[in-house]
Amino acid sequence: MTTVSIRNTVKRFGTVEVIHGLSMEIASGEFVVFVGPSGCGKSTLLRMIAGLESFQHGEIAIDGRVVNAVPARDRDIAMVFQDYALYPHMTVEGNMGFGLKMRGIPRPDIDRRVQAAARILQIEHLLARRPRELSGGQRQRVAMGRAIVREPKVFLFDEPLSNLDAKLRVDMRTEIKRLHQHLGATMVYVTHDQVEAMTLADRIVVLHGGRIEQIGTPRELYQAPETRFVAGFIGAPAMNFLPARIAGDHAELPGGFRLPLGRRVVAGAAELGIRPEHLVQLAAGAPGLPSRIEVVEPLGADTLVTARIGDTPVVARLSGDAVVAPGETLVLGLDPARAHLFDAKTGRRL
Ligand SMILES: Nc1ncnc2c1ncn2[C@@H]1O[C@H](COP(=O)(O)OP(=O)(O)O)[C@@H](O)[C@H]1O
Ligand SMILES: [Mg+2]
Structure with missing residues (x-):
């Protein structure tokens, strides 16, 4: 089980500060959603947890161990992106197992883990196909499958449903929630869509201009928004x-x-x-x-x-x-x- 601590982190790109001394604790097994308008720093914060982005001040700890100096590949974290980032020339099976192969995991273990993930995501019948032979929703499942087989301590999602049409987005949202209930893993999910945030999160972090505007359960944010910004952002149609x-x-x-x-x-x-x-x-x-x-x-x-x-x-x-x-x-x-x-x-x- 895995906690994530973000302590007083400051991130600058050149001279422009985009994360201003941000702190929060993520509990083990929690589903936390970062939500906020475009440019508020959601992806940057997620990439800082992943180890894909360095920062100037503060620290990030995973399971109590400060990881500032730990490279991304050694953080035991899996990230799912908006654009899937699948290898076009590999089959679904190849895509899902590739990361494990690179780590020198024995073939039978890879096969077992890929089969298990494919079963969870209901893509067993697609294992021999290549990405171009899949729909957008199926590609997104493969991208999630690739994360699941790694059995990571933390799952990070950066707007994973943004490229899907509205109906599929709602279906996949349910799938991700089911996945969280099934795996019980710590998950951090970024979206600009407040409905996605409300439906998925145990706790929502509303970000605004690189600062935390409010942290709370979906119900707390809906019933008692601390600021006018949160009040106007959470709920549809808007307050x-x-x-x-x-x-x-x-x-x-x-x-x-x-x-x-x-x-x-x-x-x-x-x-x-x-x-x-x-x-x-x-x-x-x-x-x-x-x-x-x-x-x-x-x-x-x-x-x-x-x-x-x-x-x-x-x-x-x-x-x-x-x-x-x-x-x-x-x-x-x-x-x-x-x-x-x-x-x-x-x-x-x-
Ligand atoms: N590589 C980069 N170089 C310079 N500025 C960046 C870079 N990445 C993001 N930014 C800036 O940092 C701010 C936060 O960006 P980002 O985390 O991508 O926002 P979000 O994901 O919430 O839309 C924005 O003002 C953006 O322009
Ligand atoms: Mg982003």
Whole structure:
């Protein structure tokens, strides 16, 4: 079983610092997802764990042993990339066993491990094929198979599903989760897709500009985002934000609507966040936030309504049988217990 410790790491490319003193602990057998927008440092951090990228300050330890000076091939880590990186001239079997062969593992052991991995991934019937004879999803399985046969201490994944179409991405996501449950290995997974992060992770690390914005379980990030950035990043459709002025125990919202907060909050300019699924349709004329409907998207079970409260656009997830049409007025109600307040200046949760 394997832990990973990242302690106060700083990474610069030339003079540009991209990881700013980042620390975190990954528990043995944990599935941790690094998520954040493009360029926030996810791949760099993963490559630092893998030993593919050096860094200027701090240390990384695997199972308590500092590996800063240990080359990638000696870290007992397997990495799966977005582009699969398969050898085109080798069969699936050859691709999966190649790393073991290079390490001088005896042939019968290689065969046994390749067969076992192929069975887990359900690609036994593809072992004699070459990569060009495989679909994108099958290639991705082979890339995972190559990682599994190594029996590594840690699996690292860098956006492994980005090249697959939407349906396959969802199927493979389930496969990866199943794989984690089956192997019980420590896994670190990078994605810019918050749905992937939510569905896969034991814990999510939200990165923003080379810093950790928040670490938590998917439920913690959804229910209690620490910052406006996390609030807006986790959840689909994204959380709505309304400009709010806090006065004592209530918030003044656009149009003069006063929302009781049930607690006293330090007064000032804030943003009130409310998720689309926590807005409800009230009867016409009821006390609430009047909005003008712009777009209606029926999804079957739900209906997504894009509307405007004054100048502020909002999305509401109403029930599938809501009667709504563009141009109409929709009175929105919100439960103060479901509202999130953020300081307008700092973006911190209030
Ligand atoms: N080899 C490199 N040389 C210079 N800058 C780099 C290099 N690799 C990444 N960067 C920069 O480091 C930052 C983080 O990049 P990266 O870790 O690839 O982000 P992510 O994977 O989150 O999209 C970006 O600003 C990127 O431009
Ligand atoms: Mg990347």
